[in-house]
Amino acid sequence: MPKKQHIKKVLIIGSGPIQIGQAAEFDFSGSQACRAMQEEGVKVVLVNSNPATIQTDPEMADAIYIEPLRSEIIAKIIEKEKPDGILSGMGGQTGLNLTAELAERGALKDVEILGTPLEAIYKGEDRDKFRNLMLEIGEPVPKSIIITSLSQVEEAIQKIGLPAIVRPAYTLGGAGGGIARTREELLRIVELGLSRSRIHQVLIEESVLGWKEIEFE
Structure with a gap:
């Protein structure tokens, strides 16, 4: 892919605290992204809540913001730094969710989304859109x-x-989901x-427990 000459400054969203389902691999991939951008002469603005x-590290980016990873805070950073592009995939689920929220706030109207397109984020994270895509x-x-409320259970x-x-939609590593065997569960x-889904959406799916699984590689 040829270099996009108009991209002079990029905002990279970190993944925040290391946790189950989103761990040190995003710190490594994000660090490599910072280095790659700098090697290409692109200025890097990094936002991460985890110091x-x-x-x-100071040499990893031209500007580093150790701030809570919330869309309203990142929107202010975008307004100040005026990046040409945003790279969200290096921040895992956190980065993807924040990019979607920033787009919905109108904070990315002058910022190009690099890597995973916004529509792909929606189709991959919204359970209804993903199901429809598969069909x-x-x-x-x-x-x-x-369903979007308990009254639909x-x-x-x-x-x-x-x-x-x-x-649930837009959750990290299946957080907030599970297998329910009773009405109470x-x-x-x-x-x-x-409560975990940023769009307050859950897919309830037929259980395939006990089905035979056949894998081809």
Whole structure:
């Protein structure tokens, strides 16, 4: 891919604290991205809430902001630094979520999203959009229903049955999801999933526990 000559300054979003499902690999990949940008003569603005990373070493970026990873804070940094592009994929789930939120706030109207396009983030993270994409390309998916409130749980039980798998949208490593075997478990997991999802959306899916799994490589 040829170098984009108009990109002179890039904002890189870090992944924040190391945690299960999003660990040190994003510190490493983000650090490599910083080095690669600098080698190409591109100025790097780094935002990360975790000071105990390689990324936040002074030589890794031209400007480093150790701030809470919230869209309203990053929007102010964008307004001040005026980057030409934003690289979100190096921040894992955190970076992808924040990029979507920044776009929805209108903070990226003059900033090019590099790497994963915004539409791909939506299709990959929104459970309804992802399910519809799979159906469009002819991939079979388990029976499922999208819900956005606890009041829809009874409808889900009638349509999907139990046990059921709960998959919240826009969450890290399946956080807030799980397998529910009873109505009480389903209510508890859905409530947690809705609270974890930035768009307050959960997919309840037919369980495939006990199915034979065949893998081809």
